[in-house]
Amino acid sequence: MTDISVQIGPVRFKNPVFIASGICGYAEEYSPLVNLSRLGGVVTKTITMRPRAGNLPPRIHELPHGMLNSIGLENVGLDRYVADKLPQLNQRPDVGVMVSVAAETEDEFIRLAEAFAARDGYAGLELNLSCPNVRGEALDQGRNPQLVERIARIVKDRIPDKSLWIKVTPNITSVADVARAAEQGGADAIAAINTVIGIDFDLATGRPVFARGSAGYSGPAILPIALQKVWECAKAVKIPIVGIGGIASIEDVRKFFLAGATAVQVGTVLYNDPGLPERIITALEQNPQWVTARALPA
Amino acid sequence: MTDISVQIGPVRFKNPVFIASGICGYAEEYSPLVNLSRLGGVVTKTITMRPRAGNLPPRIHELPHGMLNSIGLENVGLDRYVADKLPQLNQRPDVGVMVSVAAETEDEFIRLAEAFAARDGYAGLELNLSCPNVRGEALDQGRNPQLVERIARIVKDRIPDKSLWIKVTPNITSVADVARAAEQGGADAIAAINTVIGIDFDLATGRPVFARGSAGYSGPAILPIALQKVWECAKAVKIPIVGIGGIASIEDVRKFFLAGATAVQVGTVLYNDPGLPERIITALEQNPQWVTARALPA
Amino acid sequence: MAVFTPASAHEHRTTVLANRRLSRRYFLLRLARPDGFVEPAAGQFVHVAVPSIPGDNRFFLRRPFSIHDCSADFIDLVIVEVGAGSQALRRIAQGESVDFYGPLGQPYPLLAGKRVLGLGGGVGLAPLYYYGFRAPARLGDGYRLLYGARTKEDLFLDHIPLEPAGVTLATDDGSHGFRGNVVQLAERELAREPADAIFSCGPTVMMRAAQALAARVGIPHYASLENRMGCALGACRACVVPTTLEGDSPYRTVCHDGPVFDGSVLRWEELPVP
Amino acid sequence: MAVFTPASAHEHRTTVLANRRLSRRYFLLRLARPDGFVEPAAGQFVHVAVPSIPGDNRFFLRRPFSIHDCSADFIDLVIVEVGAGSQALRRIAQGESVDFYGPLGQPYPLLAGKRVLGLGGGVGLAPLYYYGFRAPARLGDGYRLLYGARTKEDLFLDHIPLEPAGVTLATDDGSHGFRGNVVQLAERELAREPADAIFSCGPTVMMRAAQALAARVGIPHYASLENRMGCALGACRACVVPTTLEGDSPYRTVCHDGPVFDGSVLRWEELPVP
């Protein structure tokens, strides 16, 4: 069976196919439907220092070619995550776990990084600097390249032997600037993209469908946008790019590789077709040249 | 028949339904399929000082829920426009014409503004400061609020009795900042949005489908994004907002009004359903309350 | 409440055995029971992918449906046509295939030897019918089921055993059975003969009234809730409802902590009414 | 070249009279000719909306198709199944309705009294068949039509009058008629009897070869091009092809300046090959 493993920073992953953050919770939840150990890895729901209750329901809204979500980073918080959730997966060393984390201050990032530096049983951290579903800019450092560079360095210094991915938002003027800053700060990869900011209205009530109004747009409709951001990042940095956004078929995954991605994360489509990630992996094993094909002169 | 006319700056338009720039050329081309005098108005293909040949074909690419275009502002240039095209429409005073213009320098904007100030037979100018399909940033002033304010003032000072609309790009961090700048500069309305930057690849060739790589994404897939930008602008400025992006039904139009739009422009859907604008107008005449409904406390 | 083991959720591809109209707005979707489909408990549901043109993703989210009946050979769903997805399901022809996973969620508790009064509103009859008359593990005579709809045309009665042995009917307009809603009928029934618990499934307003009644009478009330779902596995946190429970979050998931909840812990005023 | 008046382009909703397979990859879509449909000239096309589920927009752009035949009652299109859209059109049942507008574009010139050699490659036969045998205004004996395809299975021959009176056939593999491509056949024909002009429609490579041949022989060549289209009215500038013509832009639109072009003005090396 062909080797399609990929190296991202200090860590080697058995293949380039991951499940995106927030899609499958802390991973274990999806074990009845997805063979987790078959995947390159799983990115967890974003963890914050303190537990978060998340936004008022309703939290998702279907659209013809995707969906809007307004989950609001509901999560159990750092302490319960390392106490309850991480150990679950430690019992499954065959599953590559990228822990997604977000924080409000550089100090919080230091404490998060130190908490994980002290533990094992995960492959690395993905910093979510770009959640469109939380109030204020405290959790939206992704707009500010200088801040991104500092945060990347703060974390990477503390987990040198783990893989550090910076997840970027598409809702800014230049993802290239942010990608360069992350690279400067020592990030091992750029994960692009998070959801595209969008909104929908309920004609019956005359109000937005979500209490918070705007929400995060995901699914096939955002594929061309995600591909373009990966394309932009690939031209800007030398570190690997993890492509995310709108994947719903093996063809979509091939396009991410052409755009310059080293690996991909499968998101919303999992709700519709939980078997897809494993089918993608099988197809890539049969066609390893797809993984290395690039539209850009490398 | 109910009056659904709308006032935008110094000009009153017979209804709030327009055809978006670049969709129907210089308007006359669509007269066999659309009753132009039934519309609130038509926005022309963007005009530049000198003629532009546009990009290498192919120039459009279909996607499941929209399309990508890379036309590249092909147009006849100012001189031929005012010599040949504008007079055509002068013979049809019943058609409200917004002329879309773009320029590379403030000086060019002055000359464009003066050229139009000296003429009549049009309702106003829409400044395209945001075309994703031309090289460099010369034609992409829409990212820079200060520049937007200066350009708006330059033009408005010269056409005080015409309607001046500033068309904004969604591909920036804050459309609200640009909208505020345009309002400061004396614009009569914000037109939101231009196409969303995207890309697609041809798996057969392993290359982007367009010679220039990235292109402009339009059609139903971008509706939630466009609605969100209008929502953001409506909270930021007092001047009217003209909603553009992904309209494919009367329900979509109602959502733009809820988001805070005073008028709308119908774009790509015209290729699929040229009868839609007139059906929308009839529906609005029968339900004038839809035009004034807002989700925001006005 | 029974702890649901997600291990029972498997992805299945199966065939449509029948798809027929039951009443004005309801239809029955009968699926061949696939191998390995775990025996469902009353109140559990399946998460169904709505078929669409190949390569298209018109219906991106699956639709959750309660199990109305289940035998060795088939799984029955009773579906009301509300939006585009349920209409698309109505169009699936016999012999076509459908993907789903399940059974999912927390079922109604099995209160052996207790007197349970079931209140089914509209399509909410499904899990309570299964609970009382079809589920392998079910109460005997202790179970009374009341079934209400807006009007006669909305009731679906085939296979439904009627009084005295079975179901008592109510219609808001009195066009069939008791005139009034099913909660008003429940008050009369409780006056006639008390119960140890109320189970409800139906419109939120109806279940809210059932909660008030249960509180007045001082008996427990278990309600089966609805909400929009993504994963249906407790992973995405999309389907939460507000509760009075302690913990990091007041929210619980309809897909995994529910759909059946002890009504006394729900913040009824804040429930989303999809 | 005749100046096309867009006034002829009207939006029509019509009914499918027939939809049947012609050969391995081709099918015939016969539409009822709607009232007010202007008499089309050979080389003109219609812009057809591909039906999709209501509320969906799976096929956002219309598809242009040449007129293969047109009578008082019907309009025939011959369509090759290449992608999702043509496959969707293949699925439309008789009696269903279809939206289109047209006729559109510049037709082949009517060279009265001249000897014209038509070269049809694959589905490119359509406009040349209409030109020679069906259009109200057409040449008489002066017209010779050569029709080539990859192999026997790709030819569609019903209603097509064959030699001596009519069409001469070629297949690349020689499985039917002349062995070789239609341009090679054309050289033989011209050697046999000269012509005053060549008309071609087919794959870009074939038309390019036809241009080279015409140039060698020193006669005009009119080619019908394909390109992706948006408006099909000359408005959006999506369908342009590069030419050697003067003016603000070297580009001309296939929908409005074409689809039939004087081959000598086209920059053949740069033509998009859809």
Ligand SMILES: Cc1cc2nc3c(=O)[nH]c(=O)nc-3n(C[C@H](O)[C@H](O)[C@H](O)COP(=O)(O)OP(=O)(O)OC[C@H]3O[C@@H](n4cnc5c(N)ncnc54)[C@H](O)[C@@H]3O)c2cc1C
């Ligand atoms: C646990 C559970 C059991 C259910 N059992 C049944 C049943 O047995 N019979 C039945 O007819 N219906 C049942 N429903 C409701 C059913 O899932 C929705 O009516 C259905 O999804 C509506 O989809 P639609 O495409 O027709 O409506 P649309 O309006 O097209 O749906 C749009 C989106 O909203 C969601 N949605 C809309 N209404 C509801 C709702 N009431 N509940 C949940 N999601 C909704 C859809 O899933 C979809 O994501 C159940 C719901 C839950 C949560």
Ligand SMILES: Cc1cc2nc3c(=O)[nH]c(=O)nc-3n(C[C@H](O)[C@H](O)[C@H](O)COP(=O)(O)OP(=O)(O)OC[C@H]3O[C@@H](n4cnc5c(N)ncnc54)[C@H](O)[C@@H]3O)c2cc1C
């Ligand atoms: C003037 C003109 C006349 C034509 N006449 C015929 C005819 O008589 N019979 C016939 O079978 N075909 C004809 N074509 C080509 C036909 O329009 C395409 O084959 C068809 O659009 C392919 O669509 P699809 O959905 O099957 O392919 P897809 O690959 O799904 O199409 C995707 C997109 O590409 C466009 N596209 C793909 N291939 C072509 C192409 N070769 N030309 C133009 N657009 C394309 C489609 O319109 C659509 O926008 C003609 C084209 C033009 C321009």
Ligand SMILES: Cc1cc2nc3c(=O)[nH]c(=O)nc-3n(C[C@H](O)[C@H](O)[C@H](O)COP(=O)(O)O)c2cc1C
């Ligand atoms: C329900 C839902 C929850 C999400 N939660 C998170 C999250 O907690 N952290 C994060 O970085 N991204 C989150 N995302 C974004 C996804 O990880 C992904 O970036 C985005 O959905 C685009 O990919 P897709 O189109 O394949 O879904 C979430 C997306 C969805 C749909």
Ligand SMILES: Cc1cc2nc3c(=O)[nH]c(=O)nc-3n(C[C@H](O)[C@H](O)[C@H](O)COP(=O)(O)O)c2cc1C
């Ligand atoms: C083929 C095409 C050409 C366009 N040309 C222009 C243009 O010249 N100037 C401009 O401001 N916008 C142009 N646009 C953008 C549209 O005016 C509109 O802002 C965008 O398409 C979003 O609306 P829609 O989704 O309804 O098409 C063009 C769009 C398309 C599809």
Ligand code: FES
């Ligand atoms: S639907 Fe994902 S948690 Fe319930």
Ligand code: FES
């Ligand atoms: S398709 Fe629009 S100009 Fe030809």
